[in-house]
Amino acid sequence: MKILVTGATGFIGQNLIKLLLDKDYEIHCIVRINSNISSIDKRAIIFKYDGNIDSLLEYCKDERFDGVIHLASLFLSSHTKDNISGLISSNIQFGTELLEASKETNIKWFINTGTFWQNYEDEEYNPVNLYAATKEAFKDIAKYYTETSGLVFTTIKLNDTFGPNDTRNKVFNLWKKIAKSGEALEMSEGEQIIDISYIEDVINAYEILINYLNLDENNEFKNKEFVITNNEKMSLKNLSKIFEEVTNSKLNIIWGARPYRDREVMIPYDNERIVPNWKQKYTLKEAIIKTIGED
Numbered sequence: 098m099k100i101l102v103t104g105a106t107g108f109i110g111q112n113l114i115k116l117l118l119d120k121d122y123e124i125h126c127i128v129r130i131n132s133n134i135s136s137i138d139k140r141a142i143i144f145k146y147d148g149n150i151d152s153l154l155e156y157c158k159d160e161r162f163d164g165v166i167h168l169a170s171l172f173l174s175s176h177t178k179d180n181i182s183g184l185i186s187s188n189i190q191f192g193t194e195l196l197e198a199s200k201e202t203n204i205k206w207f208i209n210t211g212t213f214w215q216n217y218e219d220e221e222y223n224p225v226n227l228y229a230a231t232k233e234a235f236k237d238i239a240k241y242y243t244e245t246s247g248l249v250f251t252t253i254k255l256n257d258t259f260g261p262n263d264t265r266n267k268v269f270n271l272w273k274k275i276a277k278s279g280e281a282l283e284m285s286e287g288e289q290i291i292d293i294s295y296i297e298d299v300i301n302a303y304e305i306l307i308n309y310l311n312l313d314e315n316n317e318f319k320n321k322e323f324v325i326t327n328n329e330k331m332s333l334k335n336l337s338k339i340f341e342e343v344t345n346s347k348l349n350i351i352w353g354a355r356p357y358r359d360r361e362v363m364i365p366y367d368n369e370r371i372v373p374n375w376k377q378k379y380t381l382k383e384a385i386i387k388t389i390g391e392d
Contacts (some may be wrong), residue, residue: 099123100124114168157202158373164206188232213255253306256324258364261296269340281351282351283354292330309373310374323369
């Protein structure tokens with residue numbers, strides 16, 4: 098099976114690509130001309146996209162992909178006027194070009210990646226920020242393509258993720274740093290409920306969905322939306338206590354020293370539509386041990 102993947106240089110992309118290559122999928126990664134591809138598994142085939150949609154159409158026509166996994170996006174927790182064009186280009190225009198190529202070359206399925214931030218205060222649609230609004234806009238655009246072709250478009254929504262070798266400036270990396278140094282870290286009051294998933298559980302959900310989409314009876318997944326969620330949800334403050342227990346450390350966190358962000362997500366999106374037959378493999382403690390122990 099031949100799959101085109103975007104966002105290959107990101108944390109989720111790197112891990113998912115390795116999993117699929119190990120399962121003997123043929124993986125092609127679409128990257129920008131100036132992208133650093135050193136983190137992508139060497140077994141993957143790289144297509145450097147120059148922004149000319151004709152080159153994308155030609156590539157898809159030649160390769161005859163079975164499906165697309167769309168992980169690429171520009172994430173900004175807040176934006177300025179100068180960020181608007183970048184958000185639209187990355188999160189709407191590029192995805193729409195992929196949809197156009199998918200339709201024109203009869204690609205069977207397209208897995209989109211959304212965010213819980215499209216559902217502020219657990220509403221059906223309420224974007225936390227402009228980033229989330231662009232993700233929703235792209236999903237709406239996809240409706241045109243599924244209505245005018247045989248393309249099966251489905252979305253997996255993620256909240257937060259973690260795992261070994263994660264170089265992002267995420268909470269466990271921050272806590273690991275101060276656990277070693279003893280330095281103080283200013284944080285909010287820590288009352289927000291955290292829904293964070295281990296990377297192996299995340300990529301397993303994508304693989305399960307791929308298997309469903311490759312069936313002849315895949316139309317039930319058309320325009321559907323699924324979530325990847327952790328069974329154990331707790332406040333940020335309580336999460337820090339689990340981290341301390343697992344790592345046998347004491348975190349020097351100054352709670353309440355920083356205000357909550359504008360439109361802080363206090364309660365994560367509560368949608369129980371998980372990918373069919375997907376189950377969380379690791380408890381939070383087990384996943385933290387694997388993450389800290391393997392870094």
